Amino acid sequence: MVKKETIPAYTHAYEYIRDQILNGELERGTKLTEERLAEEIGISRTPVREAIRKLEQEGLIQNKRVVNPSDMDLRHIFQVRILLEGFAARYCASYMTEEALEKLKSCVEIGRTGTTEEVMTANYEFHQIIVGATNNPMMIDIIDRMQSIIYLFRKTVVYHKRPLLIEEHNDIYLAILQHNGDEAERLMKDHIQKDLEFCLNRMRM
Amino acid sequence: MVKKETIPAYTHAYEYIRDQILNGELERGTKLTEERLAEEIGISRTPVREAIRKLEQEGLIQNKRVVNPSDMDLRHIFQVRILLEGFAARYCASYMTEEALEKLKSCVEIGRTGTTEEVMTANYEFHQIIVGATNNPMMIDIIDRMQSIIYLFRKTVVYHKRPLLIEEHNDIYLAILQHNGDEAERLMKDHIQKDLEFCLNRMRM
DNA sequence: TTAAATTATTTTGTATACATTTTTTATGAA
DNA sequence: TTCATAAAAAATGTATACAAAATAATTTAA
Numbered sequence: 001m002v003k004k005e006t007i008p009a010y011t012h013a014y015e016y017i018r019d020q021i022l023n024g025e026l027e028r029g030t031k032l033t034e035e036r037l038a039e040e041i042g043i044s045r046t047p048v049r050e051a052i053r054k055l056e057q058e059g060l061i062q063n064k065r066v067v068n069p070s071d072m073d074l075r076h077i078f079q080v081r082i083l084l085e086g087f088a089a090r091y092c093a094s095y096m097t098e099e100a101l102e103k104l105k106s107c108v109e110i111g112r113t114g115t116t117e118e119v120m121t122a123n124y125e126f127h128q129i130i131v132g133a134t135n136n137p138m139m140i141d142i143i144d145r146m147q148s149i150i151y152l153f154r155k156t157v158v159y160h161k162r163p164l165l166i167e168e169h170n171d172i173y174l175a176i177l178q179h180n181g182d183e184a185e186r187l188m189k190d191h192i193q194k195d196l197e198f199c200l201n202r203m204r205m
Numbered sequence: 206m207v208k209k210e211t212i213p214a215y216t217h218a219y220e221y222i223r224d225q226i227l228n229g230e231l232e233r234g235t236k237l238t239e240e241r242l243a244e245e246i247g248i249s250r251t252p253v254r255e256a257i258r259k260l261e262q263e264g265l266i267q268n269k270r271v272v273n274p275s276d277m278d279l280r281h282i283f284q285v286r287i288l289l290e291g292f293a294a295r296y297c298a299s300y301m302t303e304e305a306l307e308k309l310k311s312c313v314e315i316g317r318t319g320t321t322e323e324v325m326t327a328n329y330e331f332h333q334i335i336v337g338a339t340n341n342p343m344m345i346d347i348i349d350r351m352q353s354i355i356y357l358f359r360k361t362v363v364y365h366k367r368p369l370l371i372e373e374h375n376d377i378y379l380a381i382l383q384h385n386g387d388e389a390e391r392l393m394k395d396h397i398q399k400d401l402e403f404c405l406n407r408m409r410m
Numbered sequence: 411t412t413a414a415a416t417t418a419t420t421t422t423g424t425a426t427a428c429a430t431t432t433t434t435t436a437t438g439a440a
Numbered sequence: 441t442t443c444a445t446a447a448a449a450a451a452t453g454t455a456t457a458c459a460a461a462a463t464a465a466t467t468t469a470a
Contacts, residue, residue: 006460008423033451044425046251049452053255057262064451076341083288136281142347211430213453238421249455254422269421 010047017051021066022148024155028068058145069149071200077146078196082189084139088131089172089188093181096133103129104173111166126169157202215252222256226271227353229360233273263350274354276405282351283401287394289344293336294377294393298386301338308334309378316371331374362407
């Protein structure tokens with residue numbers, strides 16, 4: 001016997017609703033009702049309610065609606081990202097396992113040669129790897145939440161099409177490789193700032 | 206008619222349990238059971254459960270027990286604080302309302318002349334004011350959570366007795382007043398770092 | 411006595427019912 | 441028509457019951 005085999009209904013509900021939101025099947029601003037979701041998933045309201053509350057705390061739901069962040073919200077989120085990920089990049093420059101370095105490199109590689117889907121995933125992972133390398137669960141958790149909110153806009157804002165994005169990733173990777181912490185931090189901050197600007201521009205279109 | 210007048214039971218439960226934890230009436234590591242709390246508060250398990258889940262997400266409860274952060278956990282928390290509050294101090298140096306500046310000054314003043322309780326509150330507020338001035342709800346929320354976890358140690362670690370604490374606050378205040386962002390950030394980071402070290406030392410005693 | 415296994419007990423997870431609140435729709439006065 | 445009000449419908453909040461799982465206590469074999 002390994003571990004759990006029965007997944008609780010509220011976990012199921014949580015994953016189901018979260019997926020729907022991140023897929024865009026539940027659009028930004030959509031009103032969520034416990035009963036409808038419960039019926040849809042085939043469980044009672046109780047665990048659905050629990051799942052909704054959790055998503056509410058994570059910022060994906062705001063008073064029973066799928067969150068629809070404003071320009072300002074995004075600026076705030078990106079500000080936090082700049083600070084935490086800037087630090088993370090610097091941290092990686094001081095030390096990073098061979099394995100993680102390899103992964104970073106491969107993300108850049110895929111960014112150049114992969115399919116649209118692959119590129120998107122690789123770009124996302126590039127940041128995940130850097131933050132993950134800090135081994136700071138608080139930081140990882142915070143960034144995770146912010147990333148998922150940003151992810152809501154992936155249809156509107158096709159990030160992977162931003163010019164120079166991959167080259168910026170590569171530059172960050174190189175700075176880390178060369179143990180140049182100052183540079184790694186600076187590049188990461190600039191990079192995220194450019195992402196924000198790209199994002200805000202696209203949202204107005 | 207103004208607004209709400211009936212406070213939902215889960216809000217009541219949330220506040221009640223949170224208070225108990227922060228007061229230390231529920232000690233670190235204490236197991237929480239829904240039924241006992243429900244009975245104590247005089248409501249059913251449902252809203253209590255909701256409250257517990259919320260506190261779990263906030264990091265004050267971890268698998269049904271009052272959280273008991275390790276050294277490492279505190280390091281991680283303080284690392285995030287250093288980054289966000291360092292930025293906040295810099296931000297304040299670029300612009301801060303007269304009102305907020307006055308409040309900062311008064312916190313330093315109380316730090317020098319107030320009673321133990323007053324000093325503790327003023328020191329706490331000093332940081333709150335600076336973070337609040339960024340008007341970044343994400344940042345405010347993150348810092349809030351971390352502060353409440355740190356607050357759990359206020360009995361073990363009598364922060365206000367740390368030497369130089371008030372003078373450090375005053376230096377930060379002055380740097381902000383003089384619009385010296387670099388200095389404000391640096392001082393804030395050093396200050397929080399010293400708090401961490403003080404805290405870790407005390408925990409081992 | 412120790413440790414495994416079994417049984418009791420407690421605690422959690424889920425469904426359901428109902429009361430309360432909120433939202434929507436309908437109705438009527440200006 | 442527009443606005444306010446009333447009535448209806450929908451959705452949420454809470455209590456309760458019971459099933460399932462986790463913990464604690466007890467028994468039994470080595």
